Amino acid sequence: MSETPDSAVHAVRTYIEQHRAAFLGDLAEWLRIPSVSAQPDRAGDVRRSAEWLAAKLTETGFTTVEVWETDGAPAVFAEWPSDDPDAPTVLVYGHHDVQPAAREDGWHTDPFEPTVVDGRMYARGAADDKGQVFFHTLGVRAHLAVTGRTAPAVNLKLIVEGEEESGSPHFRALVEAHAERLAADAVIVSDTGMWSETTPTVCTGMRGVADCEIELYGPDQDIHSGSFGGAVPNPATVAGRIVAALHDEHEHVAIPGFYDGVTELTDAERALVAELPFDEEAWLRTAKSHGTLGEAGFSTLERVWARPTAEVNGIGGGYQGPGGKTIVPASAQLKLSFRLVAGQDPAKIELAVRDWLAGLVPAGIRYEIVFGAPTRPCLTPLGHPALKAVAGAMSRAFDGAKVRYTREGGSGPAADLQDVLEAPVLFLGISVPSDGWHAPNEKIELDLLMKGVETTAHLWGDLPTALLATER
Amino acid sequence: MSETPDSAVHAVRTYIEQHRAAFLGDLAEWLRIPSVSAQPDRAGDVRRSAEWLAAKLTETGFTTVEVWETDGAPAVFAEWPSDDPDAPTVLVYGHHDVQPAAREDGWHTDPFEPTVVDGRMYARGAADDKGQVFFHTLGVRAHLAVTGRTAPAVNLKLIVEGEEESGSPHFRALVEAHAERLAADAVIVSDTGMWSETTPTVCTGMRGVADCEIELYGPDQDIHSGSFGGAVPNPATVAGRIVAALHDEHEHVAIPGFYDGVTELTDAERALVAELPFDEEAWLRTAKSHGTLGEAGFSTLERVWARPTAEVNGIGGGYQGPGGKTIVPASAQLKLSFRLVAGQDPAKIELAVRDWLAGLVPAGIRYEIVFGAPTRPCLTPLGHPALKAVAGAMSRAFDGAKVRYTREGGSGPAADLQDVLEAPVLFLGISVPSDGWHAPNEKIELDLLMKGVETTAHLWGDLPTALLATER
Incomplete structure (x- = not known):
């Protein structure tokens, strides 16, 4: 933690610092589009959100960018092949739709007018999930800049759907229809969070x-x-x-x-959960709740992660x-x-x-x-070497901090990708519990957002070696 | 039932027929005032309703008419003393406020624009309770016209409150403050209904x-x-x-x-209830319900009247x-x-x-x-001779039909009058179950409304004898 960052870490940070302002300006522009998939009268905004993202990904350098129609809201697909014929393929998943939000629900600022206060950007979708999709755009640019490459070290694909907050009713059909083009050696889901600002973690499952x-x-x-x-x-x-x-x-x-x-928790898994520095009072403050109540025989973390x-x-x-x-x-x-x-x-x-x-x-x-259309639960194979690569890249972004494992109580369509593409699913998110997902005054911590950029900048360089170690 | 109506019955009917059109026009004017006591923004309308009624009672001939203020909505008091020094005093109770109503709740017509279709007047308050208050205005005029009197045979008082649909929160205090002026030998509550168009009944209790x-x-x-x-x-x-x-x-x-x-029902009371021509299918149609469900061990009528x-x-x-x-x-x-x-x-x-x-x-x-302010339950003493007078007057209005006894499941502040004034409370109402109290498309049957007029026209002549038979 007190070690001098290695030169790649330094180079990545320098590059990111130079591009931070423009990056945040672009993100704010996206967040102004109220892409609420649950509200039929916002359908036009959801489409506008997809088109905005597609244009931005083209500008970033993705060689193929397409808006994919579904029986509901459109998704965005983008691809940037590696120039290394042996490169593994990674598919990043996120979503561009957001939860409903209205000023009168208790927002201090307009939910669709991003407002930066004390290093936080407040807006519906800032953390869930536009901010966490968007860090991949600057991440891949940083990866290229510091490695001197003209194409990524992995075949990089993105699928950003538009109905996650409505339960992804057409996502599985979309994945099935485009299974060949989405095929990947690993799926990176950027729609979760980590333990806290000071305890970086990788999520290994969602409900x-x-x-x-x-x-x-x-x-x-x-x-x-x-x-x-x-x-x-x-x-x-x-x-x-x-x-x-x-x-x-x-x-x-x-x-x-x-x-x-x-699938019941094993004793080993319960031990891992119990090791985390859990402060129930602090958790309750994050939950804005005034007491715990849940299934007898399980701890609070077990209740939200594994029950x-x-x-x-x-x-x-x-x-x-x-x-x-x-x-x-x-x-x-x-x-x-x-x-x-x-x-x-x-x-x-x-x-x-x-x-x-x-x-x-x-x-x-x-x-x-x-x-509604269900979302299936998802668990990352704990022994997968790519998990180590993700944790390693995150550790570098976090100055060598030990990266721990968590789960998420929330849900995403990761299981569809796992099932249809027959690929392992990994989670990479930098949102923290206080970000207020689905709640008024949702925000993203801007310094953590840049850690997300850093992590991916390292990860695309590290992953080929890790994945070559896997049976492909 | 097939007897020739006596001459008084004929005279009353003739008088009422002559005045029916003007009477209904006036009632419609009152019903246009949306005196919804539960909605604070309607407070001005509730006041307007009281003032409208006060003016109309003065026009009718009441010698004293006053709008009484409360800590909530105003009430109207009116008095028309008899010219007979031995005349008993009767206090009529009703209310001029109404339940909330909005076209989008399922009304076929504007709830505050009275509409006559097939002999029924549709409007919020038509039956509950403006129509049943208003029949007293024509009733006392008919009483005078057919008896040739210049003042009623009873000292007639009216108290018409403005907060019944909000639970009469200030009514008891009002009655206590004006107990001397409200003092009466009997209270006639006109805020209930009867069994059906063909089975006239007198109510003997409210929940x-x-x-x-x-x-x-x-x-x-x-x-x-x-x-x-x-x-x-x-x-x-x-x-x-x-x-x-x-x-x-x-x-x-x-x-x-x-x-x-x-107070549990006696076997005799349960037998009286069981004697009524109750058709559960018809009752369910009136209730617009598709099944019965209630306290085990009791019939439907017992459940709504006495439990x-x-x-x-x-x-x-x-x-x-x-x-x-x-x-x-x-x-x-x-x-x-x-x-x-x-x-x-x-x-x-x-x-x-x-x-x-x-x-x-x-x-x-x-x-x-x-x-909220509670409303107490109320039961008429079954042996009171005034009850016989009410039933007799109603029987004359209904061509000699047998008048039976019922209760009402609804609530009114009758108990406050009974308690504070120490007077027996009797119920006189001509509304029928299909009138839709508190529901969309509330209406009053105009022919029955005129039976209410007839009943009071007879009652004021009959009551002195009946009440003189009572210990006063």
Whole structure:
């Protein structure tokens, strides 16, 4: 940690410093495009985001840049072949769509007008995921500049999709349709974070997610709770009972079959988790929460990294305006999501939820349940040599600091890439827990963003050797 | 039923027919005033409604008409003394405020533009309660016209409050402040309905109601359900668990102490209820519901008339917009109401709910609970001779039909009048279950509205004899 940086580290930093301002200006321009994939009226912005990125990648030097259509939002594909015929191929994954955001949700600044304060850039998508996609543009330029190459040491490919925040409903089909062009020896997913500013880490897995919306219909319209209340089923009451039935008294998910096939943590993995410098009070501050609650028998980190969950994302029904209204509501709605871990099959989870729900809705209440496209869970093979290369490159960017292993509780379509391309998936992200993903005032730490650039600048030089050591 | 109407019945009908068109025109004018007491921005309309009514009562002939201020919306008091020094005093109760209504809730016409179709007038407040207050204006004129009197046979008083749909928070204080001027030998409440168009009934009791709003606060803002879900308490989940804890598996309210003091139905009362021509399919159509569900061991009518309930009027939390949003919500809200029956004390119910709730909210969730002003339950003494007078007057209006007894599941501040004025409370209403109280497309049947006019025209002549038979 107190060693003098090697000359490559110095050269990379010098190059990056010279280009930092222009790089951040470009990123801000991208962040101004409100590419919210969940909101149909933002479809034009999502497309504009894809086109903006495509132009920027061409400017960066990628020799092939294409906007790929899907049945939903467009993705961007880019390729920059190595001039070394033996070079391995790396595919970088990220996404250019963002979560919904509105000033009135608690943002201190316009979510789509990037604002730099104290070395942080605040904007929706700053960390999730535009900032972390964008560091690859300067990273590959730095790699070329310090090595004197005219083409990267790896065949570099990028796939940047536009529907990750909507559950990537068309991503698997896209990957399947373009499997040959996406083929790679390793996939680098840049859509996760690391432990903290001072503890660089490489993520080795993400949870999957399945989500559904449930509509419950009772009376044909809101009816008088005095005249009819107590004698007819109330859909808002049923919604509450469904929520309550999600968990047992130990906070285990109570849906029959939910845990079938779950890959349990080994004792060694639990030991690795326990070694991390976890400060629950600090974690709670990051979570902006005032207490922990979760599945009995597991630590907080185990709960968010390695255990499946059932969560209520939204609930609504009846009168929510000012004052009171003595009604039995006509309808109620639930938005539920289930985080999944390795070994769980989203299709089986959907069936389990449907069966469970059918037993909870009384006569007189009609219901509909619609599932979104699921995202499968993903785990990096812990023994893969490329993992060591990623950790090594990151260590150089972080002045020789020891790089540890974590997982992420969030979800991404990494498993689709792993399954379809039959390639190992690695995670490279520099976002920190305080970045506020999906929350108001999302931001990225600019110094860490530059560490991301540095890491990739080293990695593209290091990876060929590491991957040649692997059976290809 | 096939008897020739007596001459008074004929005279009353003739008089009413002559004045029907003008009467309905006036009512429509009143219904155009959107006097929604639950919405603060409608306060001016509620005042306008009171002033409109006061002017109309003066025009009718009431000798004293005053708008009474409260700490909330104004009430209207009117008095028309008898010229008979021995005349008993009757106080009529109603309200001039209405439930919220918006075209987009499912109204076929503007809720504040009365529309007559097929003998029905559609408007918010047509039945609840402006129409049923207003029939008293023509009723007393008809009474005078057919008897040749210049003043009523009873000392007639009216109190028409402006906050009934908000739980009458200031009504008891108003009655206490003006107890001497409101003093009466009997109170006639015109804010209920009858069994059906063909089965005239007199209501003998109403349920009370206590309501509360519960706010549940979890994270300081919405947080990522992948990064934090499964390890922190979710306020929307807690809201669901509170809802589920309201009832046990037999649909009994499960709040400890909730049933303390409840006046149980006697076998004789249950037999009277069972005698009514109840058609559950027809009742369900009126309830616009698709099944019955309620407390085990009781019939549908017993459930809505004589059993206390816990109802979810509104629930909300997290993301309710289009698409999904994978968050743990920052907060959730519940609006609950509890219908109460004779023997239950709203103050004790509030304490029971607060104690119960405190045991349901986990560490890490902060909550607030606010109760509205309760409305107490009310029961008419079944043996009171005035009840016979009301039933008799109604029978004459309905061509000699047998008048039966019912209760109402809804709530009104009748109990305050009973308690403070120490007077028996009787119910006189001509609304029918299909009138859609609190629902879109509320209406009043115009022929029944005129039966209400007829009933009062007879009643003011009949009541002196009936009440003189009572210990005064």
